[in-house]
Amino acid sequence: MGLENLFLGFEIAVTPFNLFVAVAGIALGTIIGVLPGLGGANGVAILLPLTFTMPPTSAIILLTSIYWGALFGGAITSILFNIPGEPWSVATTFDGYPMAQQGQGGQALTAAFTSSFVGALFSIVLITFFAPALAEIALRFGPPEFFAIQFLTFSSFVGLGGGNPIKSLVSILFGFILAAVGLDIVTGQLRLTFGVTDLMKGFNFIVAVIGLFGIGEILLSVEEGLRFRGTRTGMSLKVVLDTWKILPRYWRTFVRGSVIGFWMGFKPGGATPASFMSYAFAKRFSRHPERFGKGELEGIVAPETAAHSAGVAAMLPMITLGIPGSPTAAVMLGGLIIWGLQPGPMLFKENPDFVWGLIASMYTGNVIGILMVLACVPVFAAILRIPFAILTPLIVVVCAIGAYAVNNAMIDIWYMLLFGVVGYVFKKLDYPLAPLVLALVLGDLSENALRQSLIMSQGSLGIFFTRPIAAVITALAVFFFVLPVITPWWKRRRAAGAP
Amino acid sequence: MRVADVVTAAVLFLLGGVVVFDAVRLGVGWGSDGPQSGFFPFWLAVIAMASCLAIIVQAARRSDGAPFLTREQARPVLKVLVPAVGLVLATHAVGLYVAAALYMGVYMRWIGGHRWVTVVALGVGIPLVTFVIFERWFLVPLPKGPLEAWLGY
Numbered sequence: 035m036g037l038e039n040l041f042l043g044f045e046i047a048v049t050p051f052n053l054f055v056a057v058a059g060i061a062l063g064t065i066i067g068v069l070p071g072l073g074g075a076n077g078v079a080i081l082l083p084l085t086f087t088m089p090p091t092s093a094i095i096l097l098t099s100i101y102w103g104a105l106f107g108g109a110i111t112s113i114l115f116n117i118p119g120e121p122w123s124v125a126t127t128f129d130g131y132p133m134a135q136q137g138q139g140g141q142a143l144t145a146a147f148t149s150s151f152v153g154a155l156f157s158i159v160l161i162t163f164f165a166p167a168l169a170e171i172a173l174r175f176g177p178p179e180f181f182a183i184q185f186l187t188f189s190s191f192v193g194l195g196g197g198n199p200i201k202s203l204v205s206i207l208f209g210f211i212l213a214a215v216g217l218d219i220v221t222g223q224l225r226l227t228f229g230v231t232d233l234m235k236g237f238n239f240i241v242a243v244i245g246l247f248g249i250g251e252i253l254l255s256v257e258e259g260l261r262f263r264g265t266r267t268g269m270s271l272k273v274v275l276d277t278w279k280i281l282p283r284y285w286r287t288f289v290r291g292s293v294i295g296f297w298m299g300f301k302p303g304g305a306t307p308a309s310f311m312s313y314a315f316a317k318r319f320s321r322h323p324e325r326f327g328k329g330e331l332e333g334i335v336a337p338e339t340a341a342h343s344a345g346v347a348a349m350l351p352m353i354t355l356g357i358p359g360s361p362t363a364a365v366m367l368g369g370l371i372i373w374g375l376q377p378g379p380m381l382f383k384e385n386p387d388f389v390w391g392l393i394a395s396m397y398t399g400n401v402i403g404i405l406m407v408l409a410c411v412p413v414f415a416a417i418l419r420i421p422f423a424i425l426t427p428l429i430v431v432v433c434a435i436g437a438y439a440v441n442n443a444m445i446d447i448w449y450m451l452l453f454g455v456v457g458y459v460f461k462k463l464d465y466p467l468a469p470l471v472l473a474l475v476l477g478d479l480s481e482n483a484l485r486q487s488l489i490m491s492q493g494s495l496g497i498f499f500t501r502p503i504a505a506v507i508t509a510l511a512v513f514f515f516v517l518p519v520i521t522p523w524w525k526r527r528r529a530a531g532a533p
Numbered sequence: 534m535r536v537a538d539v540v541t542a543a544v545l546f547l548l549g550g551v552v553v554f555d556a557v558r559l560g561v562g563w564g565s566d567g568p569q570s571g572f573f574p575f576w577l578a579v580i581a582m583a584s585c586l587a588i589i590v591q592a593a594r595r596s597d598g599a600p601f602l603t604r605e606q607a608r609p610v611l612k613v614l615v616p617a618v619g620l621v622l623a624t625h626a627v628g629l630y631v632a633a634a635l636y637m638g639v640y641m642r643w644i645g646g647h648r649w650v651t652v653v654a655l656g657v658g659i660p661l662v663t664f665v666i667f668e669r670w671f672l673v674p675l676p677k678g679p680l681e682a683w684l685g686y
Contacts, residue, residue, distance in 0.1 A: 084671045200584050200591070204545060207581035211552055214574045223570045226555050249617070256609040257602075423645020424655060427637040430617050435629065435663065439673050447621050455614070462601065463538055481573045489567040 040162060043390030047398050052095050055088075056395060059096045060403045063103020064410075068111055068417050072429060073120050074104035075361035075471070076247040079240045080436030082369055090373040091391040097366050098349075098392065099399045102154070104362075105345050106407045107414065109146040109338060114139055114415050122305040122341040125313040129326065129333030136329055140273035143411055148281055149288065149335045151404045153343035156292035157299065158396045161350050165382075165393070168354040172379035177486035178497050180355075182507035184480045185498075186514070187357055190301050191469040193514030201465045209470035212237045213477020220485060232445050239474040241437045243365055245450040246467050248433040250457025252426060274408055277331075284335050287316050291336050295343025300351055300359055305344035312340030346396065353389060354379060357476065361468050364475040537601035538592040546585035552578035616640055628678030630660040 046052065066077035078097050085093035108123040113130035126146060133142040175183075192202045215226045216236030227233040291312040298308035316336035317326045326333045348359030349366075356378030358364035370377045381389050407414070437450035457467055473480075491497035498508040552574050559571030602610070616636060623632035638656035641647045667673045668686070677686055 083673050087672055198588075198591075200587050204542075204581055204584045204588065207577045207584070208545065208548075210577050211548075211574060211581070214577070218570045220567075221564070221570045223559055225559060225570055225574060226552060228555070253610050253613060256613050257606045421645055421647070423641050423647065424637075424651075426613060426644075427616070427640040428659065430613070430620065431633045431637065431659070431663075434620065434624070434633075435667070435675060438629065438675060439667070442674065444621075444625060444676065447624065451614075451617060451621060454617075458610075459537075459541060463534075463541055484573065485568050493563055493568075 039166075039386060039390045040394060042387065043392070043394030044398075046091055046387055046391035047095065047394035052092055052391075052395065053398070053402075055092050055096045056099045056399050056402055057406070059099025060103040060106075060399065060406055061410075063100035063105075064107040064110075064407060064414050065103075065417060066100065067104035067107020067120075068414050069425065069429060072432075073108075073247060073251070074101050075365055076244045076433070076436075077104055078362055078365045078369075079243040080248070080432060082240060082365065082372070083436065083439035085369060086372065090370075090375055090385075091388050093369065093373055094366065094388070094392050095395040095399070097369055098395060099403070101345070101362050101366075102399050102403045103407075105154075105342055106147060106150060106403055109150065110143065110407070110411060110414055111418065113142045113146060113334070115418055122309045122337070122344070124306070125309045125337035126334055126341075128313065128337075129328070129330050132327070132329035133331070133334070138329065140270070141277045141331065142329075142334055144274045144277040144408065145281060145331050145334045146338045147404050147407050148278065149291070149338035150342040151400055152288050153292050153295050153339035153341070154346045154396075154400045157296050157343045157346035157350075158393070158400070160296055161346065161353075161396070162393055165350060165354050165389075168350070169379040169382040172355050173383075175379070175503070176501075177483045177490065178501050178504040179507065181480060181483035181487050182498055182504040182511065183355060183357060184476055184483065186507050186511040187301075187351075187476075188469060188473065189511040189514035191466065191472075193517035194301070194307070197466055198464055199518035201463070202469055205460070205465050205467070205470040206473045209473025210477050210480070212242070212470075213239075213474045214481070219478070220482070235441070235443075237449065237474065238440055238446060239368060239471060240365060240440045241446045241449050242453050242474055243361060243471055244433050244437045245453025246457035246460075246471065247361070248429070248436075249450060249454025250461060250467075252429060253454060253458040254461055256426065280331065281335070284332050286319070287312075287332055287335050288339055290315055290319075291339030292343045295340035295345075296347045298340070299344025299347030305341050305348070305360065308344040309337035309341040312336040349396075352377065353381060353392065356479070358472065361471045364472050368475060534597055534599045534601050535592050535595060539589050542585040542588040542592065546582050546589075549578040549582035549585065553582070612644055624676055626678065628681055629676045630664055631678055631680050633663070634660045 047056075062081065063074070063077065066072045067074065072080075078100050081100060082097070085096055088096070104120075108118065108120045109126055109130070111117045112123040112126040113134050116127050116131040118124040118127050130142045130146065133139065188206050191206060192199045211226075213236070216224070216234055218225050224234060294312045294315070295305070295308045298311070299305060313333060313336045316332050317323050320326065320330075320332060322330070345360070348363045350359070352358045352363040352367055356367065356376075358367045367377050375381065375385055375388065433450060434447050437446045438444065440446060460467060460470075487497050488494075497504070499505045556571030556575035556578065560569035561571045561575040562569055616639060620632055620636040623635060626632075627635075634656045637659060638652050641652045641655065642649070663675075667675055
């Protein structure tokens, strides 16, 4: 059943224009991934206004291609410069940078790109087969089930996100509060505007993403006195082919990484823990655990496979439930709404060409991506040799353009600066930013789901526990919320019980 | 770090208070057609305020003397932030393209100490490329000032 749809998707994805869009997107994405201060989420946010005049399918192909490119680009900086562009590239630096220092940068990069490709492909295949089924189930969901899923999304940040759970909670709550500013579409009342006209439109999450992740990140990196001390790399067809001969040896690591990545990835914030988990497993099962951290090829394969498998898996809840699994997916979801599409399970019924074009483009995009990055590593690495005093103002200007172009409003550039400072302070004080962005994106959807549920139940919260599917999801969410409370208690009890 | 933690949580607590205040004005109960406008923000803010108190207590119990920001760290941060504010102010007056040219020029010359040739070439070249991409190819209008008006845009 899925295959003919997939063929339909390929017919859309391989038109010359869409292939061109994919190539351009991957090139831009890789540059964005390599540049400090620009990652997947805000790169996609900045370029979103350029898609307003495109057909939606080409637009989503551009944005997803930027995302793939940014994922590949993160590996380049991690291995050659020891700078993880994204949190999930941190584990890649453990063995990637030592290898580059030993003059094996080419092998390390080949392994990283190939692992990314394998991990991504694994998740794409699973999405191809699972997404229609999941959408079918989700079609039967009512407001209580949707609210329960959103509740689960945010509970997993608190319970599984690591870091300070209370600060995660505060991030989520203020994301929702920011989303509530402006006109309440249900009652037509103005909320939290205090008579200020500029607040009536509310806060645009794209501007928030650009500020929090873009400007905030630049402030952090200049504070740390960022210096790029890159290693040079020799990349040739021979190196690539030789590395490909060794890689099948690590097939177990590939499988393990892909499965961990997919499992962690369709829940929010999963890519980073997935990469670390996969690295830890690879080390534990290795016959030479002592080599890890000193330049072991398997130490690159494991985190890269998992991170990219997770990065792709984050798209699954976005297209089937309308709930993004990562900040980047959240920005894409915002794009869907701007292009006039209704995110969620109805997409499969109403816009099959869009959904299947998107899924097919994941295959083509990743194939094009790996070929492009393998061929162009020196070009992309050269970007980091651009002097800092040229890169910084350029990135600030690009961010400002992106923020302005969303609504053609000057006030948004001011908001961007404000969010930049907030992002900087929050990051330093360990408040996570991803849940704030997700809450800002999902704010109206969550609130409407909650309101409709309460109207259905005449104001009783019991509705989330009496409908079977909602009850299971809500129970799981409550469990995640209390997890940070029970874990220390449980540990203490075990410690006290043991002699 | 501890002081900054407490101050941030206190600011967020006050913001939460503002939200509660407005939510109460809008009504936090049950209206004729379901929950009133203030219902959702009210409970968000109440939980947020309680969480901020918990963060303050946590921070007060902890003892660490590491400063939030040293003087050496503050300087480069301000060097990015202050010109960026200048960029936005200048955009109001002369449009984004000219402001970007000035901003990049000043930054490259003042902080980077680059040669005038580089400064002028990039300072003029990058806004021009931006203009072609946004105004011509993708038809996204950006803020323009007197210079663009004089050139007929």
